[in-house]
Amino acid sequence: MDFAIDVRNISKSYGDVVALGNVDLQVRSGSVMGLLGPNGAGKTTLVRILTTLLRPSSGSATVLGYDVVRHARHLRSVIGLAGQSAAVDDLLTGRENIQMAGRLYHMPRKQVQKRAQELLEQFDLVDAADRSVKGYSGGMRRRLDLAASLVANPPMIFLDEPTTGLDPRSRLDLWEVIRNLVSEGTTVLLTTQYLEEADQLADEITVIDIGKVIAQGTAADLKHQAGSEFIVITVREAEEAKRAAAVLEKFADNDECEINEEDRTASIMVQDGASIMVQVVRSLDAEGIVVANMAVRQPTLDDVFLALTGRTAEEAATESEPTEN
Amino acid sequence: MIRPAQIQDRSPVGEFFSAIAVEARWIISDTFIMTWRNLLRYRRSPELLLFSTLSPIMFIFLFNYVFGGAIPTGDLNYIDFLMPGILVQTTLFSATTSGVGLAEDLQKGMVDRYRSLPMARSAVLGGRVSAETIVSLFVACLMLAVGYILGMRLHGGFWPGFALPFMVAGFAFGFSWVSALVGASVRNPESAGSMMFFVVFPLTFLSSAFVPIESMPGWLQPFTKINPITNAVDLGRSLSQGGPIVEDAVITALWTLGMTFVIGSVAVWRYRKV
Ligand SMILES: Nc1ncnc2c1ncn2[C@@H]1O[C@H](COP(=O)(O)OP(=O)(O)OP(=O)(O)O)[C@@H](O)[C@H]1O
Numbered sequence: 307m308d309f310a311i312d313v314r315n316i317s318k319s320y321g322d323v324v325a326l327g328n329v330d331l332q333v334r335s336g337s338v339m340g341l342l343g344p345n346g347a348g349k350t351t352l353v354r355i356l357t358t359l360l361r362p363s364s365g366s367a368t369v370l371g372y373d374v375v376r377h378a379r380h381l382r383s384v385i386g387l388a389g390q391s392a393a394v395d396d397l398l399t400g401r402e403n404i405q406m407a408g409r410l411y412h413m414p415r416k417q418v419q420k421r422a423q424e425l426l427e428q429f430d431l432v433d434a435a436d437r438s439v440k441g442y443s444g445g446m447r448r449r450l451d452l453a454a455s456l457v458a459n460p461p462m463i464f465l466d467e468p469t470t471g472l473d474p475r476s477r478l479d480l481w482e483v484i485r486n487l488v489s490e491g492t493t494v495l496l497t498t499q500y501l502e503e504a505d506q507l508a509d510e511i512t513v514i515d516i517g518k519v520i521a522q523g524t525a526a527d528l529k530h531q532a533g534s535e536f537i538v539i540t541v542r543e544a545e546e547a548k549r550a551a552a553v554l555e556k557f558a559d560n561d562e563c564e565i566n567e568e569d570r571t572a573s574i575m576v577q578d579g580a581s582i583m584v585q586v587v588r589s590l591d592a593e594g595i596v597v598a599n600m601a602v603r604q605p606t607l608d609d610v611f612l613a614l615t616g617r618t619a620e621e622a623a624t625e626s627e628p629t630e631n
Numbered sequence: 632m633i634r635p636a637q638i639q640d641r642s643p644v645g646e647f648f649s650a651i652a653v654e655a656r657w658i659i660s661d662t663f664i665m666t667w668r669n670l671l672r673y674r675r676s677p678e679l680l681l682f683s684t685l686s687p688i689m690f691i692f693l694f695n696y697v698f699g700g701a702i703p704t705g706d707l708n709y710i711d712f713l714m715p716g717i718l719v720q721t722t723l724f725s726a727t728t729s730g731v732g733l734a735e736d737l738q739k740g741m742v743d744r745y746r747s748l749p750m751a752r753s754a755v756l757g758g759r760v761s762a763e764t765i766v767s768l769f770v771a772c773l774m775l776a777v778g779y780i781l782g783m784r785l786h787g788g789f790w791p792g793f794a795l796p797f798m799v800a801g802f803a804f805g806f807s808w809v810s811a812l813v814g815a816s817v818r819n820p821e822s823a824g825s826m827m828f829f830v831v832f833p834l835t836f837l838s839s840a841f842v843p844i845e846s847m848p849g850w851l852q853p854f855t856k857i858n859p860i861t862n863a864v865d866l867g868r869s870l871s872q873g874g875p876i877v878e879d880a881v882i883t884a885l886w887t888l889g890m891t892f893v894i895g896s897v898a899v900w901r902y903r904k905v
């Protein structure tokens with residue numbers, strides 16, 4: 307098998323904080339790998355190691371056949387990185403930002419100019435191209451950062467939370483750009499905190515938690531582990547939630563119903579929520595339970611996490627925060 | 632097209648030197664690009680240049696008219712005595728911008744972009760330092776023009792006078808590497824800025840820049856005499872007013888080269904490790 311990324315037993319510690327512990331990861335050429343994890347899981351640390359910004363404490367990794375430590379210089383000329391915070395230069399215009407990146411990839415001047423124009427068009431930045439980046443919105447900065455990382459047409463690209471801070475429309479646009487890249491054969495590694503995003507873009511997903519890989523597979527595999535969907539019923543009175551739960555249990559995949567008295571909700575895991583919704587409502591009605599609201603919810607990172615680790619992603623993020631002593 | 636035969640013909644030694652030649656070419660072209668980028672700051676906001684020239688010009692006026700009469704400078708007019716000193720001080724202050732800018736890039740994550748590119752690592756620092764040196768040269772020439780209006784004259788001849796702005800810019804170039812090292816170590820533009828202010832400000836006053844060393848208390852004189860800024864200022868004075876230059880020129884050149892190569896290497900090393 308031809309792997310674009312081959313990570314063997316990589317660890318990285320910052321003093322006492324273990325950011326990554328014995329991580330293994332293989333990414334097939336031309337595929338999209340989604341690295342999914344809560345705050346502090348170690349996503350950025352792994353991306354920084356693979357893009358030569360950080361040396362691993364132990365273990366080895368190759369990207370496109372280049373060792374990330376020994377062949378760092380060569381590796382840099384064949385990868386693109388759009389980091390977690392947009393690295394754009396406020397002093398320059400959008401066009402100059404892209405051109406400068408191109409020149410520093412050592413591309414010929416003519417080719418850089420042509421490529422910059424292409425990218426400005428592709429990322430909808432033509433109108434702002436010759437304005438100083440100082441006045442760009444957060445979304446424009448992200449798009450420019452991504453454009454600059456693509457200037458040399460690298461066969462491998464790293465995107466660290468590319469859609470964080472984007473509005474829903476820009477997010478969809480960016481997904482489209484990433485899909486186009488993949489259709490041209492680029493290998494992509496992207497990190498995200500959203501299962502939905504990984505589901506939309508990635509061929510394969512790796513879930514990491516406190517520096518450890520805890521699951522690997524397709525989105526469908528992961529969702530399956532988390533129970534495919536949730537039906538969430540909200541009742542009028544808190545006491546009714548228990549009665550509703552008794553009814554709902556029968557429909558649940560695992561015969562369990564989770565009650566949240568505060569929110570007056572009862573929720574169950576099911577395979578296909580929409581198809582049994584009507585039956586659920588009828589049964590509740592027959593018991594005389596008044597339903598205030600009902601919804602079918604897709605599983606989130608939280609659900610996957612809960613299923614895999616027994617705690618929510620939010621709890622995991624708080625735990626991995628370095629403790630002061 | 633490169634013929635494969637040509638590559639095979641190369642001896643390992645030839646291979647080594649051609650690799651070095653390629654490397655050197657990239658270092659130069661990358662440094663050039665980074666210099667251009669840093670100079671763009673002034674094209675975008677020319678008022679920055681205005682501020683960095685207005686305050687030294689204000690100092691020329693204040694020193695000349697407020698202290699001028701009270702400071703005995705032998706057979707030199709005070710303005711003739713003052714100008715080399717204030718040129719050195721101003722260009723040293725302007726050199727601190729290198730470190731502040733570098734710290735700013737590090738803090739804003741701009742450096743992550745550079746470090747993920749196949750560019751020469753030293754070019755990020757080299758570009759900063761070169762850009763500030765060009766600005767220093769410009770500011771020095773402008774200040775000389777102001778000095779001329781206030782009555783300063785080049786009594787040491789045309790060519791030594793012509794060399795004066797280049798000499799102070801060269802010394803500032805050396806000091807830029809010190810400032811780059813501070814910037815790469817501190818990584819916070821405000822701290823880098825104030826740290827260097829506390830170095831440059833006292834060091835320039837504890838030199839021959841504004842008053843003759845002989846007028847200082849005896850216990851202070853040994854320090855002011857070994858202060859390299861004294862050598863740079865004295866060299867500037869000899870260039871503009873005539874006088875022996877060799878000793879000061881050698882000492883100033885050694886300091887400049889030392890700061891460039893020794894401190895510069897440490898700064899590049901620090902930056903690589905970030
Ligand atoms: N420079 C550093 N010094 C000390 N600890 C660090 C450093 N960088 C990261 N860490 C720690 O390493 C762990 C992993 O951090 P990392 O930034 O890789 O997480 P992440 O998954 O990218 O999180 P986020 O979603 O917040 O971006 C965290 O516990 C973090 O506190």
Ligand SMILES: [Mg+2]
Pocket residue numbers: 349350351390466
């Ligand atoms: Mg991160």
